[in-house]
Every structure is written in C-alpha cells, then in structure tokens.
Amino acid sequence: MSAELMDGGPVRRRPNYRLRRNLTEASALAFSAVVVIWTLTPIYNIVAVALEPHGDVFTNDLWPAKPSLESFWIVVTEGYWYLEYFWGQFGNSIYVGGATVFLTLAIGSLASFAIGRMRIRYGWLVSNAALLTYVIPASFLAIPFYRIMNIYGLSNNLWSVIAAEVTFATPYAIFIFQQYAISIPIELDEAARIDGASPSQVYFRIYLPLMAPALVAVGTYALLLAWNEYLYQFLLLSSKRSMTVPVALAQFLNSDEAPWNYMMATAIVYALPPVAIYYVFRGRMTAGLTMGGVKG
C-alpha cells in the first residue's frame, strides 16, 4: 500500500513537478550567466587591452580590431624603459617567494612543535601573540615597519621584504600547524622518546613527515602572499634593480600616458604563475583556507 502511494504521488503531480524543475533549472542557468559575466569582465579587459597593438589603446572597441601579441614580445624582450629589468625583477619575486616559504615553514613548524607537542610553558602566550598579529591589518603596521627597516639598515634590500612577508605569514602557519597536529597521535612522540630519540629527532623524523599536507597548504599560502603582496614591497624597495614585479607594474601608473597594453601584458605574465599554482594546489589550499585567508 505504501509502495502504491509513493508511486502514485509523483505520477499524478508529474507535469507540474517537471515544469517547476525546468523553471528552477532555467533560472539557475540565467543566474550563472550573470555570475560568469560579473566574474570575467575585469579579466576579459586585461586580455583585451594586452592584445591591442601599440598606440591603439585609446579606442572604443570592445575587442581589439587587430589583436596582436606585440605587447607580450615587448615584455619578454624588456623592450620598454619601464621594463628594462623585467626578468631581474621576476627573479627578485621568485627569490622573495622562495625565502618566505622556507622561513615561514621552518619558523612556524618549530614554534608549533614546541607549543603543541612539547607543551612548553607559556606556549599559549605565543599562540595568542600570533593570533593577534594575524588579525591586525598589515597595512596599519607599514609606517613604523618602514622606519624600523631603516634603523636595521635594510632599506631597499630584498631581505626587508622577506622579513615583512614572513612576519605576516607565520601566524597563519602556526594556527594551521597546531590545528593539523591534533590529528597526529601524541603517543607517536612518546614512543619515540622512550626509544631514546631527542626532541630534534622527533621533530625531523616524526613531526615533519606527518605534517606534509599542512606544510604544502601553508607553503602555497606563503608563496602566494609573497608574490601578490604590494604595499610593503612598494615601500621597502626603491631602485629598479631591487624591485619585485608588482612594484614594477605599478610604476607604469606614474607616467602621464601609460602604455596600458604593455602594462596589461606585464600583468598577465605576472599573474600566470600564481594562478597556475592556485589551481594546482586548490585542494590543498582548501584545507588550509578554511582557517583563514589570503590577506588583502
């Protein structure tokens, strides 16, 4: 009897039901179209402007009449005076990113090991200091930070930027590591200790290998932070040779008639690596990002 009811119900109502389902589906599709347009318009604009041949930026086209890769060629061959050290600057960005990743992972994992696994006294104080650093907007610290870098004698030095990025990436690293370490049984550490392993052996042989997924998530976060961050790099780096790519990119805005097509081509070359990394490590990032964000 109940089977009859369950069969009968939908059959009687099917036309109505199907109509409603189709309507829902259609409105979902329409909504998605709006979302896609909203999302892609600024990105479409980057590409469209970059494909304009030289001199044609000031047009009323929605898509370049004669798309050309000329601007990309200029960027790759450093053929414009704002771009004369482009590959050097690209190298600087990679250097800053690499150093930030290494130091963030090293400092963050050591601190989280001492707090979470060795349970050092006053560890909570360190955790709270890190949490506080995480919630203070980085841009609010920029003015005194700049002056202190002068006091340390690090002005116009890539290491001042690395120091800044590490400062703002380690708090996030410490939280993720502490959270993640909860899933690793403390008994492993204890067993190793009983077998005579020193704390550094436990750290290198047990803690680090088991933390690999968290290390990847935080490493990606730190790399993207260092690559994308602008304000500190702009304030701390002043000479063309020591600049990173975002600073060089913003330099275009200083001139009165900015060559927007070169600028957008540079922007694409600059944006491709982080976008690729983002999509490759998206799954890993998701694990980490649920606990915080890429700071703006």
Add this chain to the structure above:
Amino acid sequence: MADVQVLRSADALPLQAVSLSRPRRRVRRFGLQGSEFTWAVAFVIPYAAVFLAFVAYPVVYGLWLGRDPALYAELMSEPIYQRTVVNTVLYLAIGVNLKMFGALLMSGFFMRRKRWVKWLLLIYVLPWAVPALPSFMSIHWMLNGQWGLINNFLWSVFAIDGPGWLETSRWLALGSVIASHIWKWMPFWTVILLAGRMAIPQELYEAAEMDGATGLKRFTYVTFPLLANLYLICTLLSTLFTLGDFNSVYFVSGGGPALSTHVLATLGIRDAFEIARPDLGVAVVMSALPLMIPVVILLMRKLHTTEVQL
C-alpha cells in the same frame, strides 16, 4: 587516497565552530625538564625573535610616533580626514555585509550537485586566484569615462554616454571601489562558507524533511542555526581585513576624485609618505583603534569559546 582522507577531515575544521568539540589531548603531568626544556625554548626562539623585532617593536614605535594628542586635534579639523572616516564606515558597513551575505547565498547555490555547477565554481574563484594588482588596475581602466570598456559597451549597445565613474562623483567612485572589493573577496568567503555547509551532516536535512521542513524552512531551521557562528566569525575577520584593505582603494580610485574616496588605510600611507608626515599617518591609523579593539576582543572571545583556532 590517504591524503584525500586527511584533507577531508581538515576541511571539516571550521565546523568545530558549529558543533564538534576538539578531542582532548592528554596533558603531561610534569613540566618539561632539563635538556628538553632547552630544546623547546630553542624551537620557539625564532618565532619569538620575529615577533619582537617585526611586530612588537613597530607597534611600540608606532604608538610612540602617534603619542601627541595635538595630532588628533589636527586630524579632526581636517575635512579630508572627516570624509575619510565616513568613507571607511560606509566601506565596512556596505562592503562587508554585502560581500558576506552574497557569499552565504552563493555558497548555497554551489551546494547544487550538478557537473556544470562544479565548473562554474572554478570560474567563480578566479578573482581570488588572480593577484590583486592586475585586476584592480584593469578595473580602473575599465571604468575610465572616455576609453573604458564599460562606457564603450554602454555606448555601442544602448547608445548611452556613460559617466566618468572614477573622475566625477565621490559616490560613483566609492561605489566602484566597494564593488571591486566585493568582486575580489566574495569568492574567498564563499568557499569558506561552502566548506561550512558541506560539513553539516546530511541526516539533519533528512530528519528535518520528515518533520516537514522544506525550502526556506530548511535554511532557517537547519542551515542557518548551524552556520551562524561561522558566519559571525567570518564577518568579524572580514571586517578587520577590509579595514586594512589598501589595494582596492589605492588602485581603483586612488583616493580620487579630489581625495574624496580615501579610507583610513590609504590616507595613513598618503600622509606618511606623500606629504612626509609619518606622525600624522600613524595618527590616522591609530584613530581606527576604537573601532578595531572591540572587534578584535569579540573575535578572540568567539574563537576561544568555540574552540576554533583561526
């Protein structure tokens, strides 16, 4: 496969704010002794050094720079500063709430189990994946009154002469900045709230359906009560991040027209570096403290009571 398993469990972490409590760790009965203590201290020292040298010292130095009450009197009498405060409040009130509410709705949309919805999500997160600078520069050019894409489109399709979005009116420019901020950051919060929604056990919905909760009731009686805490924490965090958001304003409107769309973060940098008054710049930033401190305290307490560590 093992990795996937591990990540799944990590995905569920924010939901500790919702339901699960953390497994209790066995607490050591004795403190660290002898060489162990030395090791532990050695492990914490690098972070302690970073914190002291690059956080504590700048904070104290900043407090010292902005110690003179006369600076604040000077600020209060400045029309640019007054406008900046209004802008900051609007930016936070409209920007944060629209973004978070939009993210809440979008995360519901992305719960649909359709293949094309998964693809849409990949496109939707693009603004978050692309670095801020190129996008904001592009938006700046797109909104150019004479040559920008938006006005070109309005002209060629509707034959309307679009306004100079960033050049003429303070409110148009501020609206553009807020829209750009939402464009950039809504995907990020959507993904977080989506992870929160996914961690809600399906059985709850089934049980609710048995009791007759469908449609909107499903949301108000099941989803929202379980998500409310996470939503609140995200909103508080987003408030702080938005308060410190320098790039949106700096690259989209540049504070223009006529310095009318600055927020505290950009005005502080302008005062410190463009007109070379670091003390005034610090004062601008410090004047955000009355707004910031309650949010920080609320956030910290929320995080502690719900045992989520952000």
